[in-house]
Amino acid sequence: MTRRSLALHLAILAAGIAAPFLFPAHAVQFAVFWVFVLFSLTWDTMGGQMGYNSLGNITFFGLGMYICAIVQIGLVYNVGEYTAATGAIKVDFTDQQYFAGLALGLVLAGVGAVIVAAILSWILFGLRGPYFAIGTLGVAIAAAELTSAWGWVGGGSGIAMPVFPGGPGMRERFFYAACMVAAMLCYLFLRWLYGTRFSLAINAIRDDEDKAEALGLHTARYKMVAWSVSAFFLGIAGALFGNMTGFIEPLETAYPTLTFGIFMVAMTLLGGKGTLWGPVVGATLFYTLREVTWTYLLGWQYIALGVLIIVNVVYFQQGIMGWLKTRKPHWFGVRVEGKPAASAGTDSRA
């Protein structure tokens, strides 16, 4: 790690730690920002690095959310009775019960998401290109429909999550910190992963799956592992997000295919897919845009989102990092002979 890059990482870390103290009223919004970063990082593992564009990664987010909720409540109460009462039972969790439940719930959310990803990968990875995208979209919609028809977990009316035991303001800071740590761990893990042989293998799958297989790569196994990595972090993010919102229900919070499910794709494409920093940059920009449009263009925000996706995909395919790579190759350690500007157009696929 060069000194400049170390300084950049430390600056981001410092900003992340300082943010909730500087703007305590916005801690939850900032936490959502870190969840967005995690979203686009995990989507890029599949869509950018491996070339499998999933529209249904949100499944694992909702799955983690529900697993964690069931574990947290199930350790102390009967889940069916709790959800049937829809908040009528006033629940008292002691501090110890709450944090033990949360810790166990987080672990099981991650593990459960990985197990489901492994099963789904057996079913879905035979599909390629747009069929994979549609199949995963189908899985996400089916998960939402089935959860809302399942009475034991509250169906469409959802679950009121256990109340955080700390004082006022503590809850926001706690979950802000948790989301930030989750996103940063995800970043560090992927940073390490992209430096290993594994990333070469999944890049080979993206470039030409048949040739990769012919050269002896066990493509099915690599695809399963890559999806499981995504699923693990998404499951944990879902568990944290559910607790942060305090109330979960299938269509809008747990499996929001048309909002978060699309945001993760839009963010990654905006930042530039197939790069480590692209998703982070994309998430930051998208998050800022979203906050602005949601505040000033209320009612038009989804039109703005749709237009953003169209313009991004149709006219600005390579994303910000891809654009920078062609314009400023020396920033990325690529030495260009002669004038940098002259060679910009020639290697636009890099």
Place this chain on the structure above:
Amino acid sequence: MWENLQILGTAPVFNVQLLLNGLTIGAVFALAAYGLALVWGVTSVKNLAQGDFVMMGGYLGYELSRHGVHPIVAIVPVAAIMFGYGWLIYRLIIRRVIQLDLFTSLLATFGLAITMQQAMNLAFGPDVRTVKSGFGRFELFGGMVDITQIRVIAFGLCIALAVAMILFLRKSRMGQAIRATAQDPRAARVLGVNTDRVYAMTFSINAAICGAAGVIIAMIWVLQPFYGIAYSVRAFVIVTAAGLGNFTAVIVTALGLGVIEQYSGFVLGAQFQQATVVGLLLAILIWRQIQLRRHRQALQ
């Protein structure tokens, strides 16, 4: 669930009712799926905004009927407007994504779908709407089974449209150009077919068909800005199950899906109707997967 099955067993007339409802709604699915298969086959663009084109056509019909145009008559101007709209969308978006990878077109049309949904939501509000066609209802089996006359007319209209499309593709000069481009765009270009124009025509014709389907939906069912995605999903289910290039199979599958949906809605309950469609999609994909695996055995 079992009680519902028993009802079907003891009173077979209910089957007739479900069958009739299923066939009429399936005919509309057939139009949307037919347009999707056409565009998919010719331009290889998978239009995820298909259902929203249907809804837009429905709302245009709704708007015309409020100004005193009978909805059946309104089908013609709506189809014309949607044709122009399709041309515009082709020029702005589709033309640029045809050359790019397949996911790009999927995502671009998804963005289009979101934009259209929200625009309709802003223009007409989230309420469910329907268009009165002013026809009565047929009663069969001494009133045990009834079906609105408009459904019968709608079924006839769908069939007529489908037949007209098939004839257009078989007989007309443009239809032949479209089929040639679908087979081999490069060869078609060499032989003097303006493929860009063919793509534009195909996409606009699809939009027009969707518009007509939308007006029919408005008469026999309901309109809602966010119901479009349901039609898109159904169209995809039908085309994936029937395969491209076989338009008769598309129509038969669409009618079958309509019937299956009515049955599952009756037996399992209405809240499972959407889940059934999605479940069916997954089942088809898994089935294809197993087929492929048998195929790949030779490689391993």
